[in-house]
Amino acid sequence: MSSMESDLNALLDGEENQWLLFLIEELWPLKVPALLFHVDNRGLVEKLKKFGSNSKTKHLDIKIKALREKYSTNEINIKLIPSEHMLADSLTKAAPHQSVKKLQGKCFLAGSSFFSEHLPQKAREPKPPSE
Incomplete structure (x- = not known):
């Protein structure tokens, strides 16, 4: 498994916690900001910003497209930080x-x-x- 794939899987697992935001907004009159993920994998951030497929990442396309949609609609935010x-x-x-x-x-x-x-x-x- 590549480091981009493992970081992508971790990001998908963390993104599943978005239901907590929905619960908080349902229970209290709060506007909670989008989930912020700190990522140290530049390749993953580039894949989310500019989708492109190749033979090495073709098996990840569905996962990347799902995250890219949430990223482009500002449901999640991703910040690149040093390792x-x-x-x-x-x-x-x-x-x-x-x-x-x-x-x-x-x-x-x-x-x-x-x-x-x-x-x-x-x-x-x-x-x-x-x-």
């Missing part, structure tokens, strides 16, 4: 130590910000060590 800014990039291949450390730091920040926002002050205070 080093992809948090989960270190989970997709053998990654250098620094990449894994960066992921650990980001996970800790996300976890600590969740706890600081959602837990009462008393629950955030550290417990004294038991003897």
